[in-house]
Amino acid sequence: MTKNRLEAFSDGVLAIIITIMVLELKVPHGEGIEAIVPLWPVFVSYVLSFIYIGIYWNNHHHMLHACNRVTGGILWANLHLLFWLSLIPFTTGWLGENHFGAVPSALYGAVLLMAAIAYYVLQQVIIHSQGADSVLRRAVRGDWKGKLSPLVYIVAMASAFRWTWVSLALYVFIALIWLVPDRRIERVIDAHK
Amino acid sequence: MTKNRLEAFSDGVLAIIITIMVLELKVPHGEGIEAIVPLWPVFVSYVLSFIYIGIYWNNHHHMLHACNRVTGGILWANLHLLFWLSLIPFTTGWLGENHFGAVPSALYGAVLLMAAIAYYVLQQVIIHSQGADSVLRRAVRGDWKGKLSPLVYIVAMASAFRWTWVSLALYVFIALIWLVPDRRIERVIDAHK
Amino acid sequence: MTKNRLEAFSDGVLAIIITIMVLELKVPHGEGIEAIVPLWPVFVSYVLSFIYIGIYWNNHHHMLHACNRVTGGILWANLHLLFWLSLIPFTTGWLGENHFGAVPSALYGAVLLMAAIAYYVLQQVIIHSQGADSVLRRAVRGDWKGKLSPLVYIVAMASAFRWTWVSLALYVFIALIWLVPDRRIERVIDAHK
Amino acid sequence: MTKNRLEAFSDGVLAIIITIMVLELKVPHGEGIEAIVPLWPVFVSYVLSFIYIGIYWNNHHHMLHACNRVTGGILWANLHLLFWLSLIPFTTGWLGENHFGAVPSALYGAVLLMAAIAYYVLQQVIIHSQGADSVLRRAVRGDWKGKLSPLVYIVAMASAFRWTWVSLALYVFIALIWLVPDRRIERVIDAHK
DSSP states (O other), X not given: OHHHXXXXXXXXXXXXXXXXXXXXXXXXXXXXXXXHGGGHHHHHHHHHHHHHHHHXXXXXXXXXXXXXXXXXXHXXXXXXXXXXXXXXXXXXXXXXXXXXXXHHHHHHHHHHHHHHHHHHHHHHHHHHHHGGGOHHHHHHTTOHHHHHHHHHHHHHHHXXXXXXXXXXXXXXXXXXXXXXXXXXXXXXXXXXX | OHHHHHHHHHHHHHHHHHHHGGGGSOOOSXXXXXXXXXXXXXXHHHHHHHHHHXXXXXXXXXXXXXXXXXXXXXXXXXXXXXXXXXXXXXXHHHHHHTTSOHHHHHHHHHHHHHHHHHHHHHHHHHHHHHGGGOHHHHHHTTOHHHHHHHXXXXXXXHHHTTOHHHHHHHHHHHHHHHHSOOOHHHHXXXXXX | OHHHHHHHHHHHHHHHHHHHGGGGSOOOSOOSHHHHGGGHHHHHHHHHHHHHHHHHHHHHHHHHHTOOOOOHHHHHHHHHHHHHHHTHHHHHHHHHHTXXXXXXXXXXXXXXXXXXXXXXXXXXXXXXHHGGGXXXXXXXXXXXXXXXXXXXXXXXXXXXXXXXXXXXXXXXXXXXXHHSOOOHHHHHHHHTO | OHHHHHHHHHHHHHHHHHHHGGGGSOOOSXXXXXXXXXXXXXXXXXXXXXXXXXXXXXXXXXXXXXXXXXXXXXXXXXXXXXXXXXXXXXXHHHHHHTTSOHHHHXXXXXXXXXXXXXXXXXXXXXXXXXXXXXXXXXXXXXXXHHHHHHHHHHHHHHHHTTOHHHHHHHHHHHHHHHHSOOOHHHHHHHHTO
């Protein structure tokens, strides 16, 4: 029951985050193609962030699948994750509005980094709550994506000030490696059923 | 459990899409009837898109009813569908704001076309996941509406540049043929119970 | 299962409607009391509409409690109700923005009237789907509130052009008589258990 | 069933409130660091209010856990609580927009005070509905946080006009004492299982 409500609340927040981002795509006043062409950076940022939120929803979904008991710590670690994700519409809008400028690119990475850390913290809190026999611990063993992503975000943030396009390419790269669905957790759960 | 969460997330996103569209109906400053009369194209676009989102919710609902197991591929095919639907408030706003101009009408159809393709992809992914004995495959056999709609969207997009009103009439026509509730899936499920 | 999803979608839409109304309460630029005092008509309209949406949520909740089977007709009758309710943030904003002017007051009543009719239609569709032994039919027998409200809305709309304050008083009056929770449905359900 | 829907609706409203607050963080036009530095008061207000909504979600969650039966009175007491919480995005935006001015600080506290009272009323309505053997009554016995908070809000509101920073420090202080998760209710429920 408790887990249901945690999932429902998280789903609600993620659904709203993913949807209000589209509000940054402001309806233009002209009616020709030339009126919407300038919106392409906002659109591209939207696509990228949509994929990121989709990845988080997907992984969050799998992680909670491997969680049986919800503690107060899990509730707050989850809210902490949602907090950083809730800033993505802002950083996405700023990135698009400024045609992928240096500081917006770095800030975009900073929020992704904080979200990745918050995700890791949530994972550890759940593992800790499950004790020595944690299903989740086994599932995320060898999680190279989870370890690689923060490092790449840091590199991307640093390169934003010099080679902004490298920074953006790195964000796209990380999104792509995560798009491959994470079957590890499912596999471990199946193996121990 | 997994399916519940997929449905809940989709419902959340669809509920937000259908509701934020109304925000394009900007509160006017005057207080006479003449202040709201100019809003009629925005209102008409809103009604049309409300019906389209309602149709998608309705069909999505029936399709998932015929789906037992949720795979990673289904999750992403579903997010892909939600992505295109999330652009409908934008195209609706642009259509209304510009009194059904040519390019906005064509773009409106383009997003409907992409959503129809995404819906079809999701359907195929679910059928594929169900294997040879797919309930959904049997249910959608002879789905002339699903095959007709993309063709009509393409015709409507092409005619938008020449006869914009034909294009709009075609969008209304497709909405009307879908409004008739889809009882095929229910019937096949009942038949195989 | 099906009913759950109908309820979840309706709850989502109603939750969004009730919350986005508050966005009409625009954050003022000044920081003194004189900066927020002019917002009082927007605030009062917000309170009134919050109560109306609350009443609809409450009654919708009770009505679906007395509904076992969801048909395609019920899905669309429900979407029709949600459509009219989704216009309430607009009429509320217009009413507040114009300090309860004549036309905004009449339009506010018109949308309430359409929502009341849509609610009645939904009720009839559910009763029809339940057949001769409908629990809901018995529950709503003698529903004087449901019959009185549309009449009062019509009177309020007419009086808006002459005595606007009478019109507003009537909207408050109807909200108050509905605030008394509707125990009839619960009672009939209990009696037939 | 009934409780599920009450929780789902409340979760929906809270998820929207927590997420639309971020819309006050307006995307700036410049692309340098100097463009976002002025946003810090809005950001800080957002963090504070995010924590407050998180606390309410958390406590609401625990309180409803100790509630078995939903009455009409509980539905309305819950809507009353959601009403005051729905004003938090407005007071948060005003507080941030005006760099923590005196009147915005006092109003921020006023809405927190009303929400605290509404929470208390909801708690009493649930306790009353449970009769003499109320699990919730035992659980909240010795609830010093619930009793302290309104008093501190009143002090903070009064001090806002003279020492605004004291007022803000008090809001932070109350948020911090609530961040410690409330294990009392869980403990009493466990003890009586």
